[in-house]
Amino acid sequence: MRTDAASYRPADTIKLSLTIANSGVRDGDEVPQAYFRQVKPSVPQPRLALCGFTRVHVASRKSAVVEIEVPVERLRP
Numbered sequence: 001m002r003t004d005a006a007s008y009r010p011a012d013t014i015k016l017s018l019t020i021a022n023s024g025v026r027d028g029d030e031v032p033q034a035y036f037r038q039v040k041p042s043v044p045q046p047r048l049a050l051c052g053f054t055r056v057h058v059a060s061r062k063s064a065v066v067e068i069e070v071p072v073e074r075l076r077p
């Protein structure tokens with residue numbers, strides 16, 4: 001696992017993994033989203049920018065593991 005942002009190349013992909021739980025009595029769909037922000041942007045930018053998302057169906061009282069793949073090139077200014 002890389003922890004140094006400088007070691008990523010624009011062609012790389014970062015994989016985020018999370019668990020979505022449906023505690024309701026009905027099946028449903030969820031759209032988990034991943035956002036990023038530039039810490040010290042050189043030009044004005046929105047505070048947060050969407051960099052990845054996915055749609056997942058989760059049955060009632062079940063959970064699902066979801067992966068969102070984010071191309072590193074989306075994180076560059």
